[in-house]
Amino acid sequence: xxxxxxxxxxxxxxxxxxxxxxxxxxxxxxxxxxxxxxxxxxxxxxxxxxxxxxxxxxxxxxxxxxxxxxxxxxxxxxxxxxxxxxxxxxxxxxxxxxxxxxxxxxxxxxxxxxxxxxxxxxxxxxxxxxxxxxxxxxxxxxxxxxxxxxxxxxx
Amino acid sequence: xxxxxxxxxxxxxxxxxxxxxxxxxxxxxxxxxxxxxxxxxxxxxxxxxxxxxxxxxxxxxxxxxxxxxxxxxxxxxxxxxxxxxxxxxxxxxxxxxxxxxxxxxxxxxxxxxxxxxxxxxxxxxxxxxxxxxxxxxxxxxxxxxxxxxxxxxxxxxxxxxxxxxxxxxxxxxxxxxxxxxxxxxxxxxxxxxxxxxxxxxxxxxxxxxxxxxxxxxxxxxxxxxxxxxxxxxxxxxxxxxxxxxxxxxxxxxxxxxxxxxxxxxxxxxxxxxxxxxxxxxxxxxxxxxxxxxxxxxxxxxxxxxxxxxxxxxxxxxxxxxxxxxxxxxxxxxxxxxxxxxxxxxxxxxxxxxxxxxxxxxxxxxxxxxxxxxxxxxxxxxxxxxxxxxxxxxxxxxxxxxxxxxxxxxxxxxxxxxxxxxxxxxxxxxxxxxxxxxxxxxxxxxxxxxxxxxxxxxxxxxxxxxxxxxxxxxxxxxxxxxxxxxxxxxxxxxxxxxxxxxxxxxxxxxxxxxxxxxxxxxxxxxxxxxxxxxxxxxxxxxxxxxxxxxxxxxxxxxxxxxxxxxxxxxxxxxxxxxxxxxxxxxxxxxxxxxxxxxxxxxxxxxxxxxxxxxxxxxxxxxxxxxxxxxxxxxxxxxxxxxxxxxxxxxxxxxxxxxxxxxxxxxxxxxxxxxxxxxxxxxxxxxxxxxxxxxxxxxxxxxxxxxxxxxxxxxxxxxxxxxxxxxxxxxxxxxxxxxxxxxxxxxxxxxxxxxxxxxxxxx
Numbered sequence: 001x002x003x004x005x006x007x008x009x010x011x012x013x014x015x016x017x018x019x020x021x022x023x024x025x026x027x028x029x030x031x032x033x034x035x036x037x038x039x040x041x042x043x044x045x046x047x048x049x050x051x052x053x054x055x056x057x058x059x060x061x062x063x064x065x066x067x068x069x070x071x072x073x074x075x076x077x078x079x080x081x082x083x084x085x086x087x088x089x090x091x092x093x094x095x096x097x098x099x100x101x102x103x104x105x106x107x108x109x110x111x112x113x114x115x116x117x118x119x120x121x122x123x124x125x126x127x128x129x130x131x132x133x134x135x136x137x138x139x140x141x142x143x144x145x146x147x148x149x150x151x152x153x154x155x
Numbered sequence: 156x157x158x159x160x161x162x163x164x165x166x167x168x169x170x171x172x173x174x175x176x177x178x179x180x181x182x183x184x185x186x187x188x189x190x191x192x193x194x195x196x197x198x199x200x201x202x203x204x205x206x207x208x209x210x211x212x213x214x215x216x217x218x219x220x221x222x223x224x225x226x227x228x229x230x231x232x233x234x235x236x237x238x239x240x241x242x243x244x245x246x247x248x249x250x251x252x253x254x255x256x257x258x259x260x261x262x263x264x265x266x267x268x269x270x271x272x273x274x275x276x277x278x279x280x281x282x283x284x285x286x287x288x289x290x291x292x293x294x295x296x297x298x299x300x301x302x303x304x305x306x307x308x309x310x311x312x313x314x315x316x317x318x319x320x321x322x323x324x325x326x327x328x329x330x331x332x333x334x335x336x337x338x339x340x341x342x343x344x345x346x347x348x349x350x351x352x353x354x355x356x357x358x359x360x361x362x363x364x365x366x367x368x369x370x371x372x373x374x375x376x377x378x379x380x381x382x383x384x385x386x387x388x389x390x391x392x393x394x395x396x397x398x399x400x401x402x403x404x405x406x407x408x409x410x411x412x413x414x415x416x417x418x419x420x421x422x423x424x425x426x427x428x429x430x431x432x433x434x435x436x437x438x439x440x441x442x443x444x445x446x447x448x449x450x451x452x453x454x455x456x457x458x459x460x461x462x463x464x465x466x467x468x469x470x471x472x473x474x475x476x477x478x479x480x481x482x483x484x485x486x487x488x489x490x491x492x493x494x495x496x497x498x499x500x501x502x503x504x505x506x507x508x509x510x511x512x513x514x515x516x517x518x519x520x521x522x523x524x525x526x527x528x529x530x531x532x533x534x535x536x537x538x539x540x541x542x543x544x545x546x547x548x549x550x551x552x553x554x555x556x557x558x559x560x561x562x563x564x565x566x567x568x569x570x571x572x573x574x575x576x577x578x579x580x581x582x583x584x585x586x587x588x589x590x591x592x593x594x595x596x597x598x599x600x601x602x603x604x605x606x607x608x609x610x611x612x613x614x615x616x617x618x619x620x621x622x623x624x625x626x627x628x629x630x631x632x633x634x635x636x637x638x639x640x641x642x643x644x645x646x647x648x649x650x651x652x653x654x655x656x657x658x659x660x661x662x663x664x665x666x667x668x669x670x671x672x673x674x675x676x677x678x679x680x681x682x683x684x685x686x687x688x689x690x691x692x693x694x695x696x697x698x699x700x701x702x703x704x705x706x707x708x709x710x711x712x713x714x715x716x717x718x719x720x721x722x723x724x725x726x727x728x729x730x731x732x733x734x735x736x737x738x739x740x741x742x743x744x745x746x747x748x749x750x751x752x753x754x755x756x757x758x759x760x761x762x763x764x765x766x767x768x769x770x771x772x773x774x775x776x777x778x779x780x781x782x783x784x785x786x787x788x789x790x791x792x793x794x795x796x797x798x799x800x801x802x803x804x805x806x807x808x809x810x811x812x813x814x815x816x817x818x819x820x821x822x823x824x825x826x827x828x829x830x831x832x833x834x835x836x837x838x839x840x841x842x843x844x845x846x847x848x849x850x851x852x853x854x855x856x857x858x859x860x861x862x863x864x865x866x867x868x869x870x871x872x873x874x875x876x877x878x879x880x881x882x883x884x885x886x887x888x889x890x891x892x893x894x895x896x897x898x899x900x901x902x903x904x905x906x907x908x909x910x911x912x913x914x915x916x
Contacts, residue, residue, distance in 0.1 A: 096817060
């Protein structure tokens with residue numbers, strides 16, 4: 001059974017007619033045409049699908065779309081733009097972090113929520129905050145450099 | 156336009172149009188307006204064929220003077236396109252930013268082998284360089300005619316040919332050929348793929364003249380990635396598209412004997428595609444396709460358990476019949492040396508099956524429309540997939556267009572080519588475009604695996620501790636049970652499940668180094684696959700195919716011999732290494748890492764945490780890498796922290812040092828992951844490591860504190876590869892460091908905490 005679900009994504013209202021139990025990921029990707037988040041595992045194990053719900057990172061691959069109703073959904077595209085980048089996006093470009101780049105949505109969205117709450121984090125705190133994410137290309141050294149750079153930019 | 160742009164919708168003609176003019180061949184100049192009025196297929200009549208012997212197959216100049224480079228390979232995340240643009244810009248004497256590299260599109264490039272064997276620059280770049288040099292020669296000749304000057308009186312600055320003595324006498328590339336095709340024949344060696352080479356009459360520049368090659372230029376495709384502006388292969392949609400999902404058997408080798416289509420009647424638009432062992436579903440919506448996949452009732456054939464108990468894997472390899480054996484290197488009288496040896500040292504090493512476990516499972520979209528087939532894929536080898544899809548659906552290859560788009564990671568022959576063939580099979584069956592993405596368990600559980608292996612090594616020593624003979628023998632699953640590309644139906648899951656005749660390949664490899672032992676023998680034996688058809692343990696190329704396995708064994712063993720004669724591991728190696736570049740490399744790693752000369756192990760540490768350092772080195776098709784690893788071992792938990800790496804790297808001429816350093820960084824980290832954690836798990840029936848919990852990889856908390864690269868540049872030596880060589884010695888460097896710290900030798904990968912703890916107890 002489908003149901004009309006109203007989503008507020010990156011500041012815009014959308015109504016989708018979907019199975020309310022369908023993960024939010026598929027509504028964002030298939031119904032709204034947003035190329036981020038990405039499907040990595042569908043099991044909340046890798047983070048590639050991460051979006052913010054009211055500023056908090058959630059794994060959209062296991063979040064029922066109906067649960068997002070009434071909340072502000074933010075995706076990577078909503079985090080910043082080339083004209084007005086989030087410090088993490090600037091830092092990612094500066095540090096030339098990604099290789100295949102499929103994982104970066106998860107790292108940036110998770111780190112953005114973390115840095116919004118934690119000023120001047122230690123390296124151990126950064127690692128702990130990001131420990132639930134995966135990168136297969138092995139860009140971890142650059143990821144840490146970029147997050148530290150962004151943390152500095154964010155004061 | 157950015158450098159990484161891949162023309163999924165633009166025709167070659169439209170791309171070349173640049174600022175609006177049309178592209179015609181030199182021999183057939185047509186009016187722009189007239190050409191615009193005819194369709195692109197006809198317009199191509201004015202263009203040379205897309206064949207390896209045509210300059211226009213590699214380079215074109217648009218009406219605005221911008222240069223397009225059409226590259227039959229593609230970037231797997233190392234910024235290869237940046238290096239290619241540097242090489243092309245260098246030879247053409249145009250600014251770096253004037254060059255756009257189009258990668259891996261079968262409609263715009265010839266088959267240069269795809270991403271393969273770290274040959275992006277080594278072979279692919281070599282071709283692009285000679286093509287660009289020839290383009291410059293032709294353009295200078297055209298300018299000479301136009302300006303009525305001798306060619307040797309001309310030079311080129313930023314895409315403008317001008318007299319050396321008078322810069323006012325000039326003609327720009329845009330004026331000379333902008334918007335028209337080169338119509339210049341190259342001297343093609345009649346080879347396809349990696350071996351393709353087609354130089355013109357021009358000689359490339361002397362490296363001493365290079366201004367753009369060698370510069371640390373950044374990737375332009377990073378920003379589109381972080382701002383979510385780049386379409387990956389997973390993001391492509393076409394009108395009328397449906398979503399596909401595949402269904403794999405619960406017991407490997409089983410095939411569907413009964414499929415209850417009524418069981419998914421409640422799933423909107425769901426449709427079953429069942430052909431022999433091939434079983435998939437499609438639905439209009441992706442979530443519905445997943446529901447149908449999960450809901451469909453299938454009765455599977457009863458088959459004997461296909462696999463041995465995992466604990467018996469290495470016994471199985473040792474006892475298995477040999478399908479093919481090869482001695483690849485043999486010098487001196489090995490038997491005599493072992494007979495007269497004062498001492499013989501022997502050891503065996505074991506490496507498990509490993510998965511590509513890419514960040515996302517493979518995805519492909521196939522559209523069959525109006526007699527033409529289009530496939531969007533993250534494959535490493537689009538020109539081969541073109542052939543594979545043609546064979547799979549029974550159409551001529553020239554009607555198939557494969558568009559390469561960035562995929563969810565690729566480190567060799569992963570699941571991408573299987574996915575393209577599966578998507579083509581589904582699309583043909585349902586008569587609609589099908590976007591197929593595998594599920595996580597299929598990506599990790601059903602990708603072709605890196606082969607498991609056993610390596611038996613022995614050395615003969617004389618009474619002074621000199622190595623007089625060395626033997627290295629591998630017994631393993633093949634590196635090419637399925638081949639490195641999806642061009643043949645028997646190499647894809649689609650073909651294998653549908654029942655095509657099988658053709659499994661054989662191959663492995665031997666250590667690549669320059670140790671000059673008196674007598675030397677190195678070879679391999681390959682055993683049959685555990686299950687010959689549609690096996691989740693079929694084996695193929697995983698980053699630096701068989702290199703990590705072989706050099707884990709060979710470079711651990713050299714360390715064992717050094718320890719046996721109480722020699723410093725680097726000094727011991729230096730006694731035997733013949734190659735001057737190898738020697739310089741080891742010295743560089745030694746000096747940069749602050750290596751203290753002493754034998755291993757240390758024997759001076761007490762307490763729960765001990766530290767050690769290890770060296771390992773290897774060659775790979777011209778490239779050499781030496782790695783010093785510094786590790787900490789928690790004796791109580793068995794956990795290894797691979798803390799610091801010093802990597803000396805010599806790949807001849809460096810095109811882009813920043814890109815190279817990033818490439819090495821990824822190799823080292825992925826190498827640590829494969830060494831410490833990665834092992835495909837299976838039971839008697841199936842692969843059981845199917846996600847990130849059951850197939851763990853390195854975590855951010857385990858990131859090395861430091862990876863220091865010493866990039867040895869040899870501008871005078873042709874570039875060799877970098878995509879894979881530096882992963883090769885990682886496992887041995889870590890193993891040797893663990894031995895240095897603890898005095899315990901671990902001869903089986905991965906060095907999981909349980910295994911290390913057990914070894915230490």
